[in-house]
Amino acid sequence: MDNSSSYNSDIYDEKITSVLPYYREYHTQVIDLVRNMGMNSPEWLDTGCGTGTLALRALSEMPGIRFTLADPSENMLDEAKAKLDGRDIRYVNAPSDKLPFIAEFDIITAIQSHHYYDINGRKQAVKRCFDALKKGGVFVTFENIRMSSDISDAIAVTRWKTYQKEHGRSPEDVEAHIARRGTVMFPITIEEHLDMLKKCGFATADILWTSYLQAGFWAVK
């Protein structure tokens, strides 16, 4: 694999909706939130940008945005550069816990890109995002999550497996994917997310959206 998601960069866009229910809705929710914050020509960092789909959609609706796109996978960044060819965008080849920015951005998004961290790495990554935001700026993240109990988590996992099989994935691929929970990805609960955001220093921390084993959060500095 040329990145830590379930698919290589060249087939990611085509395949990701077979893994993530409501994938496009994550971007819709982010853009809708940002549009309603009334920012004028905001500086926006998308960390773990993947193939740049969020940036492309956001720019088509709000052309004044100035984007910085970061990802530790060079292949993902190459896909993003091709998709956003001709636009004035800064690209950074780095993971979130190594972001070098201080108080530069009005918006930072991390969409399905922080659940690869263990709890300490995740805190470090979120703290770097906090440091990179201006005061009053917003951090928006979507994540694979864990339910609040083993009982509800097992039911939600069964539901997620069913979704993937009904969207063309083989039973073997689905089992291999779910086996990444606790080995390659380390999902935490909604409560743990909100607690971590507050401990990182954010003035507010709220749920933006949730379904299946995914949730979105937003936090204002």
Ligand SMILES: C[S@@+](CC[C@H](N)C(=O)[O-])C[C@H]1O[C@@H](n2cnc3c(N)ncnc32)[C@H](O)[C@@H]1O
């Ligand atoms: C599931 S994809 C999501 C891509 C994109 N945000 C989207 O909405 O389609 C996960 C992305 O996170 C990136 N990633 C993996 N580890 C990361 C880290 N430590 N910090 C930032 N991004 C990371 C991967 O390279 C990949 O591009």
